[in-house]
Structure formats: structure tokens, C-alpha cells
Amino acid sequence: METFTFDYPADQKATARAHVGVVGSGDLEVLLEPSPDQTAHVRINTSVDGYGQVWKNVLDRFFTRFRKAVRIEINDFGATPGMVALRLEQAVEESRQ
Amino acid sequence: MTAAVTDLDRLLSRKSFIELSARERTKALLDAGTWRELLGPFDRLHSPWLEMQDIVPQEDDGVVVARGLIDGQPAVVAGIESAFQGGSMGEIAGMKIAAALDLARQDHERGIPTRPVLLLETGGVRLQEANLGLAVIAEIHAAIIALRPHVPVVGIIAGLVGCFGGMSLAAALCSHLIVTPQARLGMNGPEVIEQEAGIAELDASDKRLIWSLIGGEQRAAVGLVDQLVEDDADAIAEAVRAAFRAGQPDSYRSQQIPQFLARLVAIDPALVTDGPALRALWGKGEQA
Amino acid sequence: MVQSLDTGTAPRSWNKRGQDKARRLAAVAPWLSGKVLPSSRIVEALEVLVHSGDRVALEGNNQKQADFLSRSLAEVDARKIHDLHLLISSISRREHLTLFEKGIARKVDFAFAGPQSLRVAQLLEDRKLEIGAIYTYVELYARMFVDLTPNIALVCAEKADAQGNLYTGPNTEDTPTIVEATAFRQGIVIAQVNELTDELPRVDIPGSWIDLVVVADRPFAIEPLFTRDPRIINELQILMGMMVIRGIYERHGVTSLNHGIGFDTAAIELLLPTYGASLGLKGKICRNWTLNPHPTLIPAIESGWVESVHCFGSEVGMEDYIRARPDVFFTGHDGSLRSNRVLCQLAGQYGVDLFIGSTLQMDPDGNSSTVTMGRLAGFGGAPNMGHDPKGRRHSTPAWLSLITADSEVVRGRKLVVQLAETYQKGGEPVIVESLDAVQVGKNANMPVAPVMIYGDDVSHVVTEEGIAYLFKADGIEERRAAIAAVAGATPVGLKANPRKTEDLRQRGIVAYPEDMGVRRGDAKRSLLAARSIEELSAWSGGLYQPPARFRTW
Numbered sequence: 001m002e003t004f005t006f007d008y009p010a011d012q013k014a015t016a017r018a019h020v021g022v023v024g025s026g027d028l029e030v031l032l033e034p035s036p037d038q039t040a041h042v043r044i045n046t047s048v049d050g051y052g053q054v055w056k057n058v059l060d061r062f063f064t065r066f067r068k069a070v071r072i073e074i075n076d077f078g079a080t081p082g083m084v085a086l087r088l089e090q091a092v093e094e095s096r097q
Numbered sequence: 098m099t100a101a102v103t104d105l106d107r108l109l110s111r112k113s114f115i116e117l118s119a120r121e122r123t124k125a126l127l128d129a130g131t132w133r134e135l136l137g138p139f140d141r142l143h144s145p146w147l148e149m150q151d152i153v154p155q156e157d158d159g160v161v162v163a164r165g166l167i168d169g170q171p172a173v174v175a176g177i178e179s180a181f182q183g184g185s186m187g188e189i190a191g192m193k194i195a196a197a198l199d200l201a202r203q204d205h206e207r208g209i210p211t212r213p214v215l216l217l218e219t220g221g222v223r224l225q226e227a228n229l230g231l232a233v234i235a236e237i238h239a240a241i242i243a244l245r246p247h248v249p250v251v252g253i254i255a256g257l258v259g260c261f262g263g264m265s266l267a268a269a270l271c272s273h274l275i276v277t278p279q280a281r282l283g284m285n286g287p288e289v290i291e292q293e294a295g296i297a298e299l300d301a302s303d304k305r306l307i308w309s310l311i312g313g314e315q316r317a318a319v320g321l322v323d324q325l326v327e328d329d330a331d332a333i334a335e336a337v338r339a340a341f342r343a344g345q346p347d348s349y350r351s352q353q354i355p356q357f358l359a360r361l362v363a364i365d366p367a368l369v370t371d372g373p374a375l376r377a378l379w380g381k382g383e384q385a
Numbered sequence: 386m387v388q389s390l391d392t393g394t395a396p397r398s399w400n401k402r403g404q405d406k407a408r409r410l411a412a413v414a415p416w417l418s419g420k421v422l423p424s425s426r427i428v429e430a431l432e433v434l435v436h437s438g439d440r441v442a443l444e445g446n447n448q449k450q451a452d453f454l455s456r457s458l459a460e461v462d463a464r465k466i467h468d469l470h471l472l473i474s475s476i477s478r479r480e481h482l483t484l485f486e487k488g489i490a491r492k493v494d495f496a497f498a499g500p501q502s503l504r505v506a507q508l509l510e511d512r513k514l515e516i517g518a519i520y521t522y523v524e525l526y527a528r529m530f531v532d533l534t535p536n537i538a539l540v541c542a543e544k545a546d547a548q549g550n551l552y553t554g555p556n557t558e559d560t561p562t563i564v565e566a567t568a569f570r571q572g573i574v575i576a577q578v579n580e581l582t583d584e585l586p587r588v589d590i591p592g593s594w595i596d597l598v599v600v601a602d603r604p605f606a607i608e609p610l611f612t613r614d615p616r617i618i619n620e621l622q623i624l625m626g627m628m629v630i631r632g633i634y635e636r637h638g639v640t641s642l643n644h645g646i647g648f649d650t651a652a653i654e655l656l657l658p659t660y661g662a663s664l665g666l667k668g669k670i671c672r673n674w675t676l677n678p679h680p681t682l683i684p685a686i687e688s689g690w691v692e693s694v695h696c697f698g699s700e701v702g703m704e705d706y707i708r709a710r711p712d713v714f715f716t717g718h719d720g721s722l723r724s725n726r727v728l729c730q731l732a733g734q735y736g737v738d739l740f741i742g743s744t745l746q747m748d749p750d751g752n753s754s755t756v757t758m759g760r761l762a763g764f765g766g767a768p769n770m771g772h773d774p775k776g777r778r779h780s781t782p783a784w785l786s787l788i789t790a791d792s793e794v795v796r797g798r799k800l801v802v803q804l805a806e807t808y809q810k811g812g813e814p815v816i817v818e819s820l821d822a823v824q825v826g827k828n829a830n831m832p833v834a835p836v837m838i839y840g841d842d843v844s845h846v847v848t849e850e851g852i853a854y855l856f857k858a859d860g861i862e863e864r865r866a867a868i869a870a871v872a873g874a875t876p877v878g879l880k881a882n883p884r885k886t887e888d889l890r891q892r893g894i895v896a897y898p899e900d901m902g903v904r905r906g907d908a909k910r911s912l913l914a915a916r917s918i919e920e921l922s923a924w925s926g927g928l929y930q931p932p933a934r935f936r937t938w
Contacts, residue, residue, distance in 0.1 A: 001151040019138045022118060023155040024180030026619070026810055031138055031156060047153045051812050057874035075153050080808045081874045082621050082849040086905060093906045105688055108924055109659065109914060116916050257616075257937050278938040279919070305933040312938060328919070 002049045006059055008040040010069035018094035021087045028076040028084060032091040035069040046076040054081060062088050112330040114255050115279055119161045119178035122216055122255070125330040126174050126337055127165030135162045136193060144187045146226050155181045158189040162197045167212050168338045171204070173197050176216035179258035185223035186264060191233030198240035198250070205247035212341050213244060214251045215271065220286060221262020234263035241270045245349065249273050251340045253333060254280035254313070254322075261286045270351055273340040274322040275333065276313035282322065283311040309372035319379040321350075402571035409434050409573060410596060420549040420592070421581065422599045427457045430597070432465050434573055435537055441490075442472040442535035442563050443481070446522070446726065447497060447610055447765065448698045449556045450478055451541035453577040453601035458539065459483045467491070472535060474522055474559060475765075476501045478606070485514040494533060496520045497763040505761045509829060519835065522766045523730045526559070529566035538567035538574045541605040544585055545578040549592035552585040555699030555707065555722035556607060561590055562727045568594040579604040586719035609701035609932045611677045613651035616917050621806055621849045624898065624908035626652035629741065629802070630661050632852045632901040633845055634670040637783045637800060641673040643733040643770045645742030649804045651681040653741075658688040658914040675733040675770075678703040678714065678722070680931070683924045684914035686713055695732055696724040697766070702935075706928035726766070733770035738783035739800035740770040744837065745809070747816050749865050749877050751840030751855060753803050754822035761829060764837060772842040773799045787844060787856045798856060802845040803838060807873035814875035816848075816868065840864070846871060850878075851897040858894055870895045 017033035035041055040063065044055055058081045072091075076084070117125060124132045136142050138156035147154045159181035163174050175194045177184045186194075194215065204211040222230040241250050252271030254260045256279030260268050265284050268274055276282065285293075287301035300306065309315060317325035323346075326336045350357075360379055369375050398404065412433045416426050435441065435458075443458070444451040459480040469490040473481065476498040484490040485508050494517035498505045508514035520528075529535060540560050542551040553560045568574050575597040626649060633639065644650040657671060671685070672692045678700045685691055694714050699707070699722050708720045717723050733740065744753035756762055777784070777799065784797035805815045826834035844856040846868055853867035870886040872878030889895040898905055915921045918935045 001148065001153055017139060019156075022178060022180045023153055023182075024178075027180070029138070029155055033139065045148075045153045048812060054808075054812065054874060057879060061874060073156075075155055077153055078810065080621070080806060080810055080812075082806050082808060083619070085873070086621055086624065086849065086908070089905045105658075108684070108687075108920070111920070112911075113916055113920070116910060303933060304936045308936065308938055314938070 002046055002052070004044045004046070004052055004055055006042045006056065008042070008059070008063040010035070010038060010040045010067055012068045014068040014070045014095070016095040018091045020090045020094060023075045023077045026078055026080070026083065028074055028079040028087055030087045030091045031073040032095055033071050035071045038069050040068065040070050040072070042072045042074070044074040044076060046074075048076070048078050057081070058084050061085070066092060113328050114330040114333050115257060115277065115328050117330065118180070119159075119176035119216060119218070120163075123161050123163040123174040123176045126214055126334050127163060127167060127172060128169065131165035132163050133165060135164060135197075137161075142189055142193075144189050144226065146187065146229070150225050152182075152225060158187060158193070159184065160190040160193045162193050167214070167341060170210055170212055170341070172212040172214065173201050174214040174216065177218045179218035182223060184219035184258050186219060186221065186230050186234055187223040187226040188229040188233055190223070191230060191237060195233060195236040195240045198237065198244050202240070202244045202247060205244070210248060212248060212251075214253065214337055215267070217252050217254050217260040217264055217268050218256075218258045219260055219262075219264045220258060221264050231263060234267065237264075237267050238270055241267060245270075245272050249340060249343075249345060251275065251337055253337070254282055255328065255333070256280045256313070259283070259286065259311070269321075270349070272346055272349065273324070273343075275324045275326055275336050275340070276316060276322045277326060277328045277333075278313045279328055280313035280316075281308065281311045282313075282316050287311075315372050315376065318376045400571075406571045406573055409436075413597070417597070419547040420595065420598050421547065422597050424600050424602060427454070427599050428460045431458055432461050434575070434597075435461070435466050435469070437465075437467050438469070439536040440470045440472060440533060442529065442538045442567060444538070444540040444559060444563055445477060445481065446474045446559055446698070447477065447499070448608055449541060449558060450606045451539050451577050452478060452480075452606045453599070453603070454539040454541070454575065455480050459487065459489065461489060463487045463489050470494075470517070472525065472529065472533060474525055475499070476505060482508060482514075488513075491515055492517055494518055494520065494525060494528070495763060496522045496525050497765040499762050502762040506829070509761070516829075519761070519763050519831075521764045521768045522559075523727060523734075523769045526562050526566070526727055529563070534570045535563070535567045535572050538563050538572060539577070540564060540574065541577045541601070542590070543579050544582050545576060545595075545598040546582060546585055546592070549576070549595035549598050550585055550588045551576055551578070551590040551592075551595060552587060553589040554586070555704055555724060557589050557724050558698040558726045561725065564590055564594050573597070575599065577601040577605065586721065587717040589723070607701060609935070611646050611679050611700045612702070612918075612931070612935060613646070613648055613679070613681055614918055614935055615651065615655060615681060615913055615915050615921065618648050618652045618655070618910065618913060620908045620910065622649040622652040623656065623910065623912060624903070624905060625649050625804060625806075625847055625849055626656045627660055627903045627908060627912075628852055628898060628901060629653055629804070629847055630656060630666070630670075631664065631903055632896055633739075633800065633802060633847070635664060635666055637738070637786045639670050639739045639783045639800065640781070641675075641737040642671060642739040642741065643675045643737055644679070645767065645804075646677075646679070647743035647804065649743055649806075650741060651679065652913065654679060654681045654685055655913040655915055657685040657690050659912050661690070662688070673737070675729050675737055677724075678707055680918070680921050680929055681915070683921050683929060686710065687924050688914075695729050696722060697726045697729040698724045701932050702930045705930065706925045709928050730766055730769045734774050735777055737770075737799075738781055739802060741800075741802040741804060742767055742771060742838075743804045745815065746820050746822070747803060747805055747846070747868070748820050748840070749816070749818065749868060750861070751803070751843045751846060751864065751868055752820060752836050752838070753805075753840075753843070754820045754835065754837045756820075756822040756825050756835050756837070758821050758825065761825070764835070767837055771801055771838040773801060773844075789857060798844060800844050801838065801842050802847060803843050804847050807848050807850065807875050807878065814877075816872040816875045816877045818876065848873060851895060851900070854894050854896070857892075863889070863894065867894050
């Protein structure tokens with residue numbers, strides 16, 4: 001197991017929270033909620049070691065399109081980057097509802 | 098031979114219960130618009146033991162407890178998420194279920210007729226939490242027995258993980274146990290039996306054999322569960338409502354000790370070696 | 386100079402092959418009753434009928450296997466029979482390689498070695514096995530009619546009668562082709578059968594093409610290789626399926642097609658009756674198919690999408706369903722499926738608008754391969770369909786829709802679509818700087834790298850990020866930019882230039898889900914017409930009987 005944290009600049013306020021996914025094989029759980037400050041914070045617990053750069057790549061891409069001040073916590077059980085990106089999109093979509 | 102249009106619509110609109118996550122399953126059983134979760138993922142009540150063993154936790158520890166109404170009456174549904182650690186019972190997961198049952202009992206003692214439902218998709222105790230998991234499973238057993246004189250405790254095993262180990266005893270203690278054909282119910286899982294007794298004793302990869310021994314249809318045919326319902330969320334929700342309308346059973350399975358002892362005595366291990374043979378011996382009433 | 390005709394030497398024989406065959410058969414004649422050899426004599430008979438150095442075609446593809454004959458061949462005395470040259474489409478059974486370990490066989494020409502690919506590589510290194518060449522299925526059979534004509538064919542069928550007529554049944558597959566190449570050039574054809582019977586359901590291969598029939602010790606091995614359990618289809622595969630239906634099938638009006646056997650193409654099959662219907666596409670796309678009877682096609686068939694299906698082989702459990710749908714499948718007068726691998730490959734090559742399949746690796750130019758380090762897996766049949774056949778002359782709207790040149794003389798193009806999630810499970814990127822196949826090819830001294838589908842044949846690449854319409858790209862730089870634009874967080878994808886990507890989206894060379902009206906949030910499993918094997922069985926009205934390993938009830 002490995003834990004990473006990343007911060008991204010934000011320029012919009014978040015209001016709602018959302019939870020998607022499950023910590024099952026090839027999947028992950030995403031908890032998205034408003035951040036207390038003007039920055040987006042991401043914390044990742046992953047079962048697969050050694051993929052810090054790939055996580056950074058996936059999140060860098062996500063935060064080029066998403067600018068809200070959120071706190072995201074991810075519990076990952078070996079999801080592919082594609083699945084991570086999809087769950088992040090779903091969390092954003094759910095937080096809008 | 099082409100299926101009629103109505104059949105196609107039915108096939109397309111069928112809502113599989115097995116497909117749903119534990120959270121969605123609890124929603125599917127409660128009256129529309131009444132669902133609210135207790136101790137959800139944002140409360141971050143996860144297992145303190147898994148991270149110490151290098152295992153990623155889940156923020157709800159794999160159990161969803163939801164309150165709401167069933168048929169207009171107050172209800173609590175505790176659902177195990179089988180995708181997380183095989184639905185195994187750790188300290189937090191098990192305690193959430195035991196506490197939900199205990200609070201339901203307290204409700205009844207205060208005149209609130211809370212209806213309890215358990216979704217039992219579990220391999221049993223979580224090995225990483227060992228004794229704490231076993232202890233909390235015992236608390237679940239005690240809580241079911243304390244609650245069931247007040248109100249039927251309804252258990253559901255939908256599949257595909259099945260219900261095994263100490264939690265199979267919890268299933269057996271329920272006042273009314275509902276299964277789908279995809280469910281399995283047993284003390285030891287097939288893989289454990291194969292590992293301990295050898296492949297000659299049981300080939301765990303032979304799915305047809307496994308389901309013929311411990312699958313939902315077989316368990317219903319020999320009277321070890323109360324009701325077989327197809328894998329359809331609406332049908333299962335209706336079965337739950339009907340179980341509460343029907344009220345208390347005449348007696349609990351766990352009290353029918355002489356009857357079950359007699360059934361065991363009737364088995365000749367040399368002759369009763371497969372599912373159909375047990376059905377012939379134990380099957381209640383006429384076979385379909 | 387013409388040789389003198391009166392030199393006194395014996396006249397040249399023009400039937401040496403026939404005479405040789407007659408001598409060999411005469412040696413086993415005392416054991417035969419009609420054409421039937423007692424099963425207990427098979428090893429002895431092979432030791433007489435097969436000669437060292439012979440080319441032996443052993444029937445074995447990814448589905449059915451003449452396993453009684455291959456096991457028996459592995460038991461012959463290697464001092465008597467050695468250095469055989471094996472022609473086999475799929476090296477899939479242990480004993481296929483035992484033949485090399487014992488020295489019974491030395492050389493092999495094959496198309497696929499999936500399950501045994503590690504051992505093939507090892508035997509090659511140990512110099513116990515020589516590879517003639519690695520083929521696609523159709524190529525291997527083609528050479529059986531040119532310079533690799535078999536001396537012996539070992540084939541399998543379900544039933545035979547005393548005259549040697551064969552019933553190959555739903556899994557006819559390669560048998561007629563191998564038998565034809567052997568029988569008509571005076572080779573010896575030996576067929577293993579599950580049973581002898583007086584009356585065959587139908588004759589798939591006439592008895593005059595068959596020399597010997599032997600009853601196998603157990604029915605021939607067959608694998609349910611084309612069954613994809615819908616429970617395992619994930620939301621990304623559904624998202625990609627929605628993009629394919631919207632951005633390719635609808636856009637190009639694809640009416641005839643071949644699907645690979647991945648979970649992503651299974652997702653497409655299961656999305657037609659739901660998502661496809663919601664787009665009003667029923668009857669407009671996906672009418673005529675060349676593919677095996679995938680169980681995941683049942684809902685599309687039942688809801689009236691599918692006019693016809695021609696098959697390479699059959700699929701275990703689909704027999705009764707096929708029998709009940711003769712308007713859709715090719716069936717004999719007995720009601721059972723007639724499959725034929727070579728003809729289906731031909732149909733898939735020249736007759737259909739589109740091939741779509743998954744790949745394990747793709748390079749920045751769109752070349753793709755399923756070869757990975759340490760494994761010599763071969764090609765199977767994918768490249769036969771996964772290319773643009775330049776000999777095609779008939780037009781369809783889909784074929785014409787790929788014309789980009791503005792000239793009096795132009796040709797259309799087959800749609801060759803490669804599907805790839807940008808990363809595999811386990812964290813390996815699928816889109817890579819260089820294919821493993823390049824190194825594998827060097828290690829095995831292959832003249833060219835074993836590429837499955839060449840980039841210049843690929844018209845579309847689909848990932849979970851979007852679609853690259855490669856046929857529209859102008860030049861190699863733009864192709865690379867289009868692939869990079871859908872390569873996600875892979876090293877190749879990170880090189881994409883955002884401004885170039887924006888330009889490609891504007892010009893319709895790259896499309897993201899939002900560009901084609903596909904909502905990521907809609908990619909849910911509830912959109913699949915069936916989410917489990919039991920639901921497929923329910924769709925079939927109970928006619929589809931899944932093999933035990935797929936049953937969860």
C-alpha cells in the first residue's frame with residue numbers, strides 16, 4: 001500500500017459532496033467534498049506500489065479541466081488510469097446533482 | 098419461436114438486484130424517497146486494522162446502514178458490500194450491523210416498530226481482524242435473537258459471493274430468509290473444503306455441482322431457507338414487504354432441534370452423496 | 386535441351402505420390418473393416434502410415450482439437466518416426482510440444498500458440514523445434530495448396546459411417562480445407578470420430594476424400610472460447626462501446642461487420658438493443674455479421690437487429706439456440722450450424738464493412754500487437770480481417786465514406802478499428818513508444834517484427850478518452866498527433882500538444898465523448914441488455930445452455 005498527496009490551484013468554490021465507487025478489484029472509491037481553503041487537495045491510498053508518476057499524470061489532466069476547491073480522497077484497489085478518470089468524472093457529476 | 102414484444106420489454110426493463118451495490122440495494126428495499134444513511138463514508142468510520150497490514154480500507158468498512166420506511170413503517174436495512182474484502186466481517190463492519198439490530202430492539206421497547214433487514218453477502222469473518230471479527234459476529238447472533246421476538250428479522254442472500262462462516266449462522270437465525278437462485282449458503286465455502294479435504298472430495302471449480310449442493314434453489318427445496326425469489330429488485334422488495342405483513346413465524350429454525358436431528362439421522366452418507374439425493378430425502382412436499 | 390526418349394531407362398512415373406500412398410495403406414489393410422481402424426491399433430497404424438520427414442497436418446485450432454490423434458502420434462516410437470514437419474493452426478495442447486521433445490517432430494508451421502507460447506519459445510531456444518513460419522490462419526491453409534501440401538492429415542469429426550462419410554456438425558471449422566489439400570494430392574487422411582453410425586445427420590465431407598476412420602477414446606476436445614460473461618464488462622468498456630456505436634457505426638452507416646472476442650466488443654453487442662435502439666439505429670447498422678455465435682449477440686438477435694451470421698466455428702452451449710434460428714445462422718438440412726473457418730475469413734476480409742478488435746499494445750504510429758515478452762503467441766485470424774483488402778472492388782456506403790482524396794480515380798476503404806484502454810490492469814500502458822513485438826522478433830530471429838495489425842491499415846483508434854479518425858489524418862505527423870490525443874496519461878499521451886489536439890477536434894480527426902454526444906455518466910452497466918449469463922439464457926428462452934463453468938445458479 002502506498003499513500004500520495006497532491007495539491008492543485010483552484011479558483012471556484014465547491015458546495016456539494018459526492019461518493020462513488022467501491023474498494024473492489026480494479027475499482028476505487030472517491031470521496032469528494034468542499035475544501036476548507038482555496039486549494040484542491042487530493043489524498044490517495046493505493047494497493048499497488050510504484051505508480052506515483054501515473055497518479056500525478058492522471059490528476060494533472062483532471063485538474064486542467066476542473067478548477068474547484070475540493071478535498072478528494074481516493075481508496076484504490078488496482079484501478080486502471082481510465083477507471084480512475086471515469087470515477088472522478090462521475091464524482092463531479094454526482095456533486096452537481 | 099420469436100419472443101413476443103412484451104417479453105423483450107420485460108427482459109430489457111428487468112432490474113437485477115445482484116447488479117446493485119450494497120448502498121443501492123438498501124435503497125431498493127426502502128420506500129421511495131425515505132432512504133437516509135447512518136455512519137456513511139464521510140463519517141470515515143473505517144477499519145483501524147487494515148492499514149496496519151498494508152490493506153486499503155473502505156470508508157464505510159463495507160457495510161451500509163440505512164434508515165427509512167418499508168410499507169410506510171420505520172425500518173433499518175444493513176447491507177454488506179461483497180466487492181470490498183469479499184464482504185468479510187471486521188470489527189467496524191460487524192459492529193455497525195450489531196448496533197443497528199440493537200437500536201432496532203430499543204426502538205421496539207420504546208414502541209417504535211422498526212423493521213430490520215439484513216443483506217448477507219459475506220465470506221464470514223475478516224481474517225485480518227481475527228478475534229475481533231469473530232466476537233462481533235457473535236454479537237450479531239445475540240442481537241438477532243434479542244430482536245426477533247419483537248419483529249421478524251428478514252435476511253436476504255442475493256449472490257454471487259454467498260453467505261458463509263459465522264455469518265451463515267446469522268442467516269440461519271433470521272425469522273425469514275430470502276434467497277435468489279444465484280445465492281449460496283453454507284458453513285465452509287467450496288474453496289475452503291477443496292483446500293482442506295482435497296479435490297476428490299469437492300471440485301470447487303465445478304459450478305454446477307456447487308450450486309446443486311448449496312445454491313439457493315437447493316437450499317429452498319430442502320427447507321433451509323424460507324423463500325426463493327428471482328434476481329429482480331422489485332420482486333425482492335415485494336418479498337420483504339410480504340414477509341413483514343405475514344408477521345412472526347410459528348417457530349424459528351434454530352428452535353427446531355429435534356426435527357433437524359431426526360433429519361440428520363435419516364442420512365446414510367453412503368447413499369446421500371449429492372444435491373438431488375438430499376432433495377429426495379429432505380425435500381418438503383412434492384418435487385416440481 | 387530435350388532428353389532423348391529412347392535412352393533405355395524406365396519411363397518416368399507421374400504417380401509416385403499415389404503409388405506411395407497405396408503402399409502405405411496396403412500395410413494397414415488387414416486391420417481395417419471398410420475404412421474403420423480399431424482404436425487400439427492407432428499407434429501401430431501411425432507408425433506404418435507416417436514416414437519420417439513427412440509433412441503432417443494436425444487439425445487443431447483455438448476451438449476443436451483432434452486430440453485422440455495428437456495423443457496417439459505422441460506415442461509412436463521416435464526411432465521409427467522422427468523429424469516430422471507439423472502444420473498446425475493452433476499449438477494448444479501439451480502433446481503438440483511433446484512431439485518435439487521426443488524428436489518425433491522437428492519443424493512446425495503454425496498460426497497461433499496462445500496457451501503453449503512460453504514452451505514454444507523455450508523449445509526454440511533449446512533447438513528442439515524449428516519454425517518454418519508463423520501465419521494467419523488463411524495463409525497457412527493457402528500454403529497447403531501451394532508448397533506445403535500435407536502427406537498426412539489428422540482431422541476430427543463428430544460422426545462417420547462405414548464408407549468414411551463425415552459429419553463435422555456445428556464445429557466444421559477447418560476440416561474440409563485440410564482434407565481437401567491432402568486428399569486431392571494423394572495424401573492420407575485419417576479422421577478421429579466420436580462415434581460410428583449408420584445414418585449421418587448430414588454429410589459434411591464425402592467418404593471418398595477420407596482414407597481411415599478411427600473412433601476416439603473420448604469426444605474431441607472443444608473450448609467455449611467465445612463466451613464472455615457480461616458480469617465482467619466494466620463501465621469503461623461500456624463507454625467505449627457507446628462511442629463506437631455513435632462515432633463509428635452510426636457515422637459511417639456500418640451494416641456488415643466482424644467483431645473480435647474482447648469484453649469491449651461484447652459490450653457493443655449488448656448495447657445495441659438499448660443504447661443503439663435509443664438512437665433509432667435498428668435496421669440501419671449491424672445487420673450482417675461474420676463471427677462465431679457469441680452468446681452476447683443473443684439480445685441483438687432477439688430484438689431483431691441481426692439479419693445474418695456466418696461463423697468460423699460454433700460455440701459450446703449455443704447449439705439449440707442456433708437450431709431454432711435458421712433464418713439468422715447458416716444451418717444444414719439437419720438443423721445444426723455449418724461453420725467454415727476459411728470461408729468466414731474470406732467473407733470477413735472482402736465482404737464486410739468493418740473489423741473491430743482489441744489490442745494489448747499499440748505504438749505511436751498505430752501498429753498493434755498481442756505479442757509480449759517471452760511469448761510467441763502467433764497471429765490467429767485477426768490480421769486476415771484486420772486489414773484493408775486492396776483487392777476489393779464493390780462499394781458500400783461505409784466503404785465509400787472513408788474516401789478522402791479528391792480525384793477521378795479513388796478507392797474506398799474498409800474500416801479497421803482498434804480498441805484499447807490506455808492502460809491494462811496492473812499498470813502497464815497499452816500505448817507505448819515501441820512494441821514488445823520488435824524485440825521478440827529480434828530474439829527469435831524473425832525476418833520482420835510480428836505485428837498483428839499494421840498502423841497504415843487502421844482507420845480508427847478508440848480508447849476510453851475518445852476516437853482518433855486516422856483515415857482523415859494528413860500525413861504521419863498528424864496520425865501520431867491524433868493517436869497521442871486519445872492516449873490519455875500514457876507517456877505517448879502526455880506528449881500530446883493541447884493546441885494541436887484542439888485543432889484536430891475542430892477538424893473532426895479526434896472526437897471526445899462530448900464531441901459525439903456521449904455522456905460519460907450514462908456509461909452504466911444498467912445500459913447492457915443482459916448483465917449476466919443467466920440473463921442471456923433468459924433472452925434465448927432457455928435455448929442457450931451455458932457450459933457449467935459459466936453457471937451461477
